[in-house]
Amino acid sequence: MAPRTLFDKIWDHHVVETLPDGTSILYIDRHLLHEVTSPQAFEGLRLAGRKLRHPEMTMAVVDHNVPTSDRTQPIEEPESRNQIETLERNVKEFGVPYFPLLSASQGIVHVVGPEQGISLPGMTIVCGDSHTSTHGAMGSLAFGIGTSEVEHVMATQTLLQRPAKNMRVTVEGQTGPGVSAKDIMLAIIGHIGTAGGTGHVIEFAGSAIRDLDMAGRMTICNMSIEAGARAGLVAPDDTTFAYVRNRPFAPKGEDFEKAVAFWRTLATDPGAHFDKDVTLRAEDIAPSLTWGTSPETVLPITGTVPDPALEADESKRVQMQRMLEYMGLEAGQKIAGTPVDVVFIGSCTNSRIEDLRAAAQVAAGRKVAEGVRAMIVPGSGLVKRQAEEEGLDRIFLDAGFEWREAGCSMCLGMNPDRLTPGQRCASTSNRNFEGRQGPGGRTHLLSPAMAAAAAVTGCLTDARELV
Amino acid sequence: MEKFTTLSAVAAALPEDNIDTDKIIPARFLKTTRRTGLGKHAFDSMRYRPDGSENPDFILNQEPWRHAEILVTYDNLGCGSSREHAPWALLDFGIRCVIAPSFADIFFNNCFKNGILPISLPRDVCELLMADSSMGSNARLTIDLPRQVVIRPGGEEVPFEIDPFRKHMLLEGLDDIGQTLQHESEIKSYEQKVVGERPWMPVITLD
Known part of the structure; x- marks a missing residue:
């Protein structure tokens, strides 16, 4: 078999069937739900008289709307309260495992999934939220979907997909003091732009990525979508396995060892083809931040706000000017x-x-x-x-x-x-x-x-x- | 889902790159549990002034473009969040077709699921269509999906590409779920195979 990337391998493991036109029915291992993008999908199931195929592969939590102050009081905003109560009714009706507002395990869906061991290497993971790419840090294919697709996964545990292209972003070397995963990712987005990854799944590689802990890898994969990518991935390694071990919903004992043996086979084969390959030197990355209203407007903290007058492309120049006005900054x-x-x-x-x-x-x-x-x-x-x-x-x-x-x-x-x-x-x-x-x-x-x-x-x- | 075959309509130009989903529908309007009713909030921050009145400078507040059914923009339309509220808001406003040099992946997908046709055309062609659209109701664009052409007001035809499966789904107004469920036996046998190959795969159960 030709050498394959991490993405290719996860993809191949999950293809149920490829239709004559090249679309594949892709099996989904984990479906994560929250209150904002699920109500219309549950309603769709109900109207069509369909069942939720695999509640035991589904998890729900409230995060987008919830107050972050005292929670023993009722939620003040009626529409927020309604969305939360709607989710609570739906998870009950369809039997979905749920972390309620007052549970200690409640939190942001993309923090809870890995923390609970619900998101595991080699899986396909989806959620009606673009930052589902976060879970790619586990070495899983994780991406955001719209509400119609949420309903599709509920009903079929699959999605209709075409394979993405492969892109690799390598960050080689050692970052300087005070440079975090966030700075690395901002530098990457500043370099490739907000459409740099469109149509691709990005595998993040290189020593500066391998040296990151799981939280850092999650920060990187989280913002893959800000580079336009469908998903971000980091190959699962000993750092990943140490993180997963003993998480509440991770495999235990002998099962864990079997799982690790499988997960070790997932790394990209030497010589596998990438449609796009970008390399950054870790030493070149400074503590960074954005100055404008697009995540690609990245500057080192030691830098100055760019001057639209120096931009040759007219539509870009107009957009830069508007960003400066909106942001209240001077070139x-x-x-x-x-x-x-x-x-x-x-x-x-x-x-x-x-x-x-x-x-x-x-x-x-x-x-x-x-x-x-x-x-x-x-x-x-x-x-x-x-x-x-x-x-x-x-x-x-x-x-x-x-x-x-x-x-x-x-x-x-x-x-x-x-x-x-x-x-x-x-x-x-x-x-x-x-x-x-x-x-x-x-x-x-x-x-x-x-x-x-x-x-x-x-x-x-x-x-x-x-x- | 409403079928999409041909559409002859006023087009509105938004000559910007990176029109994100927060711009199409800001997060504070995502608290609905329905798919409809979001049209009044489409492009909220551009369409309304801070006091809630219409911004007369914004094209979708001007005649005849407030009746536009086609939008033409620049690159990376729909970047950002996965919120299907973005196409829902466009559809509820009356938009059935969006034309841009490039789209963000999730938004592109979400359009098809709601009977909105996203058409990708080179930037210079988008510029021509924007110029056409500036002539207002005398210069309707026609979208002929069966023949895969955009017909300019002068009759010139611009061909576009579309995935055959998605074309079929749009033309027939079909629901993906029903199509996938026809493959029930393949899904079942996949599930049995995985249980055999990866028996360690845990399930999620809470007490």
Whole structure:
């Protein structure tokens, strides 16, 4: 057999049948549900009189809408409450395993899946959310789908798919001090652009990727979609297996050993073909952030805001100009030193215990700058509990951060955590689109350490100066 | 799903790259549990001013483009979130066809599931169609799906590519699920094979 990539192998393992026109019926191992993109799919099943084929391969959790403040009170926004109650009725009716709001295991679906051992290497994993690409860090083929496809998976445990093209992004070498997985991924997106991965599944490879812990790999794969890719992947290795071992829903004992033996066969074969191959040197990557309203507008923290006048393409120049106006920035200004109003540390990109530790390292012994609102939103109840056991909550609270409950929160502002027009936010989330964190809000994407540095200095700051 | 065969309609140009799904339908409008009713919020931040009134400068607030059924944009249309609320909002507004040099994958898929035809054409052709669309109701574009052509107001035909399976589904207004369930026996035998090959594969059960 010709050498195959990690993607090819997972794909081949899951093809039920390939139809004459080249479309395949692809089997899905894990279907993750949340309250926003599932109600219409459940309704569709009900109207067609169809069953949910495999509830035991499905998992549901509430995350997008949930308040991150006191949860013993009823949810104030009636539409949010309705979506959550609708999910609760649906999981009951269709027998779906569910982590309710008041469970310690509740959290962002892309944090909960790996944390519980529900997302495992070699699987196909889907969810009605584009950041499903996160689970690719386990060495699984994981991608976001629309609600019609959610219904299709519910009814058939399959999807109609054509194979993606293979792309490899290699980051070779050792990153400098203060450079995190977020900085690596921002650098990659800045390099290949928001459509650089369109139609492709990206396998992240190279020593700088292998050296990352699982949280870092999840940050990288999470933002694959921001590079336009269908999914991101990292080959499962000993770091992966050590992470998976003993997770609640992972295979146990002899089954685990059998699973590992299978997972070891998945890595890309030497000589396998990639349709696109991109290489970055880890040494070249600085702590980075975005200046505009597209995730590809990446700058090193030591850089200056680009000048649209130097852009040759007219439509690009107009767009840059509009971004500068929206963001309230001047061409040529140093990005460091720009004052911020809000700091958000959280989201499926950067809300795991490792992220909170990195932020706490910067925050320790310092105070949130006057006039800045700084929030920490852990990715799950279990992350929150662990952080409290490690005393991170005390570091944050003493510094003047808000210590909140788990959920998607200000990443997309479906719950009350929103920016007001004109507010500037240093955010560890994944999208800086206009209005994403609230109408008129201005988002700078950056790492947890850089977000904490912005909180304690009151402006965008090179975190390396503080550690 | 409504069938798509031919469409002759006013087209509106949004000459921008990277029109993301947050722009098509902001997250705060995703709290519905229905597929319909999102049209009034389509392109909310461009269409309305902060006080809620219509922004007269935005093309979809102008005659005749407020009746547009075709949208023409630049690259990477629909990037960002997987929210099917984006095509639902377009459809509810009245859009049945979107034309761009390139699309984000998930949005492209989601369009087909809702009877919206996404057509990929080179950027210079999109520019020509945008110029046509600026002439308003005297310059309708015609989309002929069976023949796979866009017919410009002057009669010039621009051919486009489409996956034959997806074309068939659109022409017949068919539901994917029904099609897939015809392969029930193949799905069953796959499931039996996996149990044999990967017996360690766990299931999710909660007490």
